[in-house]
Every structure is written in C-alpha cells, then in structure tokens.
Amino acid sequence: MSKVHHLKFNDLTLYAEGVAKALRQQFPGRTQLTCFAVPRGGVPASYILKIVTAGQEPSITMRSNPHQADFILDDIIDSGDTLRHYDNICPTTPFYALVNKQRTEEFADSWVIFPWEHQDVEGDITVTVTRLLQQIGENPKRGGLLETPSRVAKAWQHWSSGYNVDPSTVLKEFEDGGETYDEMIVVKDIPFYSHCEHHLAPFFGTANIGYIPNGKIVGLSKLSRLLDVFANRLQVQERLTTQVADALMDHLKPRGAAVSIRARHLCMESRGIKRQGSETVTNVLRGVFRTDTAARAEFLGLFGP
Numbered sequence: 001m002s003k004v005h006h007l008k009f010n011d012l013t014l015y016a017e018g019v020a021k022a023l024r025q026q027f028p029g030r031t032q033l034t035c036f037a038v039p040r041g042g043v044p045a046s047y048i049l050k051i052v053t054a055g056q057e058p059s060i061t062m063r064s065n066p067h068q069a070d071f072i073l074d075d076i077i078d079s080g081d082t083l084r085h086y087d088n089i090c091p092t093t094p095f096y097a098l099v100n101k102q103r104t105e106e107f108a109d110s111w112v113i114f115p116w117e118h119q120d121v122e123g124d125i126t127v128t129v130t131r132l133l134q135q136i137g138e139n140p141k142r143g144g145l146l147e148t149p150s151r152v153a154k155a156w157q158h159w160s161s162g163y164n165v166d167p168s169t170v171l172k173e174f175e176d177g178g179e180t181y182d183e184m185i186v187v188k189d190i191p192f193y194s195h196c197e198h199h200l201a202p203f204f205g206t207a208n209i210g211y212i213p214n215g216k217i218v219g220l221s222k223l224s225r226l227l228d229v230f231a232n233r234l235q236v237q238e239r240l241t242t243q244v245a246d247a248l249m250d251h252l253k254p255r256g257a258a259v260s261i262r263a264r265h266l267c268m269e270s271r272g273i274k275r276q277g278s279e280t281v282t283n284v285l286r287g288v289f290r291t292d293t294a295a296r297a298e299f300l301g302l303f304g305p
C-alpha cells in the first residue's frame with residue numbers, strides 16, 4: 001500500500017504562505033485579488049489562505065464564479081484532472097493548490113489526507129449497527145449486544161479491506177525460474193470468504209486458480225492472496241471469478257489464465273431459495289484456455305464430478 005500523509009494545520013499554513021508568495025509574483029502591485037475555491041477541498045484551502053494573508057496585500061476576496069476570479073484555488077493537485085478541467089473552461093486564470101503532488105516528491109506516491117478529511121469509519125459503522133439492532137427489535141444495551149456494534153465495525157473493516165489493495169502489488173514480485181517453465185500451474189481448493197453485494201450476506205467456498213506462464217511466475221501463495229483482495233470487497237461470484245482471471249492476465253501476461261469457483265450463498269440457502277448445501281460454480285477462461293481444448297479440459301477436470 002502506498003504511504004499515507006496526514007497533513008497538519010501547521011503544514012497547511014506553510015503551504016498557504018507559499019501560495020501567497022506565488023500570487024504576489026504572479027500579480028505584482030495588486031492590492032486585491034479575487035479567488036474561486038474549487039469545491040470542496042478548495043474552500044477550506046481558501047480560508048487558510050485568507051488567514052495567512054490577513055492584514056497583508058493583496059487581500060483576498062472570494063468569487064463563486066471561476067470566470068470572475070483572478071485565480072483558482074484547490075487543496076491538492078493530484079492526478080491533474082481538476083487542473084485540466086479548469087484550464088479548459090478558464091484557460092487564462094492561474095490555478096493554485098496547497099499541495100501539488102506532481103511537483104512535491106515527498107507526496108508523489110502517497111495518499112495525502114487533509115485535516116478536514118479525517119474519517120472515523122469504525123465509529124460510523126458502530127452507530128449504524130446500533131441503529132440496525134434497534135430496527136430489528138433488539139435492545140442494543142442488552143449485555144450480549146453491548147460490544148456487538150464495535151465488533152461488527154472491526155469485522156467489516158476486514159471484510160472490506162480489499163478495496164485498499166491494488167492487485168498489481170500482489171503480483172509484482174516474480175520468482176526466478178519462470179523463464180523456461182511453460183506447463184500449467186494450478187493451486188487447487190483455495191478457501192475464500194466473501195459477501196454478496198445484494199444482501200451483504202456471506203458466500204464462501206473454494207477456488208482453483210491456474211495459469212500457463214509466459215516467462216513470469218509468482219509464488220503460489222500470491223494466487224490465494226490475489227483471491228483475498230477481490231473477495232474482501234462486496235461481490236457477485238461471477239465478477240469475483242472474472243476479476244481474478246483478468247488480474248492474472250493483466251499483471252502476469254501469461255499464455256492463459258483460468259479460475260473456477262464453487263461457492264455456497266447464505267442469502268439464498270438461509271431463505272430457502274436454493275437447497276441447502278448446493279453450490280454455484282463459475283468458470284472464467286482466458287487466453288489459450290479458450291482455444292486449447294486439452295488445457296481447458298485438464299483445468300476444468302480438477303474439480304472432479
């Protein structure tokens with residue numbers, strides 16, 4: 001995972017002083033400047049700029065229309081999309097930001113969090129679960145339930161942890177010895193646990209993951225790690241299967257990749273929509289597995305009857 005920078009108000013004061021200096025260079029001799037603050041991060045940024053320039057020239061007044069402003073201010077230049085957007089609609093108006101990720105090496109590969117972006121996810125989930133307990137007719141103050149909301153919040157942080165992981169980082173490290181190996185590599189019966197996105201109910205089972213390398217192989221444990229990255233998100237079984245196969249194709253560039261998943265869905269079984277114990281099977285075949293019938297048959301035969 002990339003580095004996380006929690007910015008402090010003191011840092012922001014320094015960055016705002018930098019912006020004020022750049023403005024004086026851009027607009028020499030001006031006693032007043034008008035600012036358009038990009039929603040939403042530009043708004044707190046503009047107030048910090050007003051505070052650090054209070055009593056100095058140029059004084060800064062706000063405009064709600066970017067076409068009427070001397071300059072545009074945002075909290076951060078990240079991908080540059082916002083900068084390009086305003087460059088298109090107001091091409092002559094300079095664009096400033098407290099933090100420019102493209103220019104500041106320190107921030108280049110990191111996730112920058114401003115003081116007004118701090119989120120208490122665990123606290124928010126706890127409140128939601130307390131409300132849910134009340135709504136289903138329970139008493140959240142009952143002894144057995146007292147710790148339940150915070151336990152559920154912690155559990156969901158794990159069950160949703162895959163959103164914060166870039167699958168390419170899992171497959172980044174290659175093992176030596178892959179240059180000459182061109183047979184099918186399969187890891188069988190990898191257990192997984194996920195949640196369906198329609199009911200937030202668990203679905204779980206096993207996966208067979210295989211690929212035919214094309215010069216690159218990864219450690220076998222990486223395949224189950226890759227499965228976890230996608231399983232720890234809200235899913236439907238078909239997409240989980242597809243995402244694992246496509247991630248292998250994208251990042252490992254094998255001759256082919258194949259993923260087969262068998263799972264039981266509590267949302268269906270517990271409500272009698274499907275017989276208990278019945279499994280749903282999904283297969284996704286990519287590359288040579290689609291054209292080479294022998295490879296396909298070998299892979300699909302692994303689960304047995």
Ligand code: ZN
Nearest residue numbers: 196198199267
């Ligand atoms: Zn469901």
